Amino acid sequence: MDTSIWRPILYLIGIMVFAGLNAAYLGWCERKGAGRIQRRTGPMEAGYEGLLQPLADGIKLLTKQLLVPSGADGILFRVAPVLAMIPAITSLVVIPFSENIQARAMELSVLLLFAIASIAMMAVLLGGWASGNKYSVISAARAVSQNLAYEIPMLLTVICIVMISGSMNLRDIAMDQQGGFWHWNIFRLDNFHFLYMWVAFIIFFICSIAETNRAPFDMAEAESELVAGFMTEYSSMGFGLFMMGEYLNIVVGACLTTTLFLGGWDCPFGMFPGVWWFIIKIYILIFTFIWIRWTYPRTQIYKLLNLSWKILIPFSLVNVLLTAFFIKVF
């Protein structure tokens, strides 16, 4: 029994730092990115190029008062923002950043990610309901129907990958794709899966945008319809935690996409794999998220649900069948 307690604790601290920095600085990145896309500069005042802006925002949010509306359910109202943060941080535990950098190499890490993600949905539902605001309740209802709808094609797509790799361990899935981009699950040029895996990638990417409640699928927030949706009544750090949870969900989504489809820490040319490739890939994906958000207008909730139920789910079902067929035949 020489398992040291310090290793998990160190990893825990590492994850907390990674999560905290990302949550803070993705906000800055988003604002800078939006600024560049919109031909303006973004935050410039606090520090060089506004680099201290997250700190200033954090101080502002921390010093504000968390107002609980009189019609609200006080306990659930306060618990919900915390619940929004838990899954995002927990998910990072099983993400393999590189061959050796992984806090916990679980056999069922893919499953864990999805199991934990359901808590985030609970947070939105409870937060929206507990606010006692009609906009928030509508938003909570939207968020749940949207997340439930998009979880199905997402899981079906992941099943394809699990079938190909024969494992639910994220590390094994990434190991399976080593040796250049032609081995990545998105291309899979080394066998017949290349015929449909790019479709799976597109489905998965759309679903991850929808699952993280990002524009153009940000039906739950939809500031021009529902004011700010489930966050309408939140002030101070309650709001801050929801925002940080949202950014962390983006990070987790990007990590998952990278591991499942883009070969994890693998170099595109099959040489010198390493953690930096992983970091580069996730930030390219995060940039794509930001880019999409600031380019497209919002869809409409029923059209969004139709997209999932009528297009994505049939396609992903076909994908599962094709995967099974090709695995069995070749």
Place this chain on the structure above:
Amino acid sequence: MSVIESVKAAIEKVVPFSETVIPADPAGEGEEQQPDQVVHSAGAKEVDFAKTGCSLDVLCTAEQILDVAHALDGEQLFIESIAGVDWPKEDQIEVVYTFSHFQDSDVRVMVRLRVPRSEPKVPTISKVFSGADWHERETYDFYGVEFTDHPNLIRILLPEDADFYPLRKDYMP
């Protein structure tokens, strides 16, 4: 037949045209004798569009307005506005309806009617022109003209609990 002529004919069926003659004031001291004035008193009269911005000036009574509205509706005119004008000297409130036409140029029909100030009651035309609903509410709001049978005659621009009619000439804030 141009739109103006057919509108005029349609109104003629509802409100016959008439003019009254106001005899000139005989007591013209030293000045030359004025001719008798001919004043348009009911029905449709063509007026100079370039000068007044209207092509037809229609005078009617409160009872006739619904028929006039039906006639104008039949001619495919659209409602532009409803305005009130307070005439405290005559002890009357005038309601001015303007209608215009989508296709034909230079068509504007101004329908005017007067009701006593003490009991301003006009039948609503919101059943004919749905847009009149809000315009009538506005006129009620500012002048206190009561549009009978109006589905929802409540204050529109002023607060719900206002108890005054600000555009009447005797209203002092």
Place this chain on the structure above:
Amino acid sequence: MQPLVCPSGTLPSLFSAEGFAGIIFLLTVFLVISGAVIAVVSKRLVRAVAGLAVCFTGLAGVYYFLLSPFVAMMQMLIYVGAVSILIAFGIMMATPEDKITPDNKYLSKLIGPLAGSVGALFFAGFSLLAVKTDWQVFPEHAAADGSIKAVGMTLLTTHSMVFELISIVLLLAIIGALVLARRGRN
């Protein structure tokens, strides 16, 4: 996977892996009990559902300690992620009354003790089972649990009946939510 067991009779140090695991085990047990208590005691239905979700989360932890991570994950995915959310959704959208007010006062007085005694009976039965059973420290099949091949084999052969029953639970959850949500609309 190595089972974390302490040699009998000694209490592990707090900062050893065993001690840490022990604390987390206590936490999961606390979650189960507190969640259950909230679910029963709370007067607001949504809070009760939240308590239920907490209880399920704790149960998932217990499964994990029983060396069944797959079941633990499934517990989270299905019971927390689907069933509780659907119940909460249904209650939020369809309950005419926020607080439960039974029609029959005598019946409501009767239900409490009845539920209590049934619960006590179950508790006693399970406790008896737990005491009487000859617990294996490290069950044979547990080592294989987690690899998808083993899971697939198990679900489609030995435990296929259970697998089908789970789908019935899900079906019931969906139908229940639909019924609750539809009731308001005629």
Place this chain on the structure above:
Amino acid sequence: MTLPVHLRHDETFVLNLGPQHPATHGVLRVKLTMDGEYIVKAEPVLGYIHRMHEKLAEAGTYPQFMPNTARMDYLHALAFNHGYALAVEKAAGIEVPERAEYIRVITVELNRIASHLLWWAAFLLDLGGFTPLLYAFDDREQIIDLLERVTGSRLTYCYMRFGGVYNDIDDEFITGTRDFITRLRSRMPRMYHDLVTHNIILIKRIKDIGFISEEQCRRYGATGPVARGSGINYDVRKNEPYSVYQEFDFDVPVYSECDSMARYMVRMDEIEQSLRIIEQALDKLPDGPVMAKKVPKILKPGLGYHYSAVETARGSLGHMLVCNGDKNPYKLKLRSPTFSNLSLYGEVAEGMLLADALAFMGSLDLVIPEIDR
């Protein structure tokens, strides 16, 4: 979907959209009776920014009311200036020099483009697209700078005078306007149409949403792009030519799809038509004074009713002036286009989804101070 007991009365619930809501662009309040996300009844509640301009007009002299006109439709303020000036000039029989009329047309059309650009920006904001807002503001800023140069103000202009305009335009304004026309023309296809108009999300969002029939337009008196999006070829500039509009060759864009997309397309095409008008006006711009000579200091128009209509960015604006020979108007009735356009909202929004109803509201191009006056 229904709500917990503390939020609802019956199967439906009432949602107060506004008076502070991001999508109402001001202080409009819409009382929505909802069944889930579907609207059972929509009832706009007005008057939150009512300032009783009509009473103010009666209280002051004719020129004193001129600044007020710009406070109504602050997006197309010059058209309100123009409308009021035309009404009073018609009543008092004032002749306006030709150069002044050309300048009026140029500035009003520039202002119309600015208004449409802002509408476009705000509409996209309603649909959740934030970036187009800043692109449109970039172009709008050019117009505002040009107009500031001649009028002295950036938003609430008081540029028109009875008998002309306050300030002559200079060469810098003319070259600046020409530069702006080439700039906007080069940006329109790429930044406006490629990025937004042809975007599948936008098309899915606004196509076949908010159907307003021709008959509805007529019954409610809807004018402007709302009517033109319903296949009605009605533009005051063509139907009752005022000022020097008959001198210019321009088209009235008409779309007969009757949906929000049609109204969108009408406004986008109108920007191009306004550019054409400005171009022609700059080419034909005559020399001469910008103010009529003999305009009396105190206006006392004779007895009578005078109606004057102009086409603003939102539709037909009417000033009905009742004069009695006094130095202040006896009665000034303002027929604001959005008041009529909004009045059909309740009928059309019935049975719509909340999101669609807001997209539809955006397509009506509401300016609340103009409705409330």
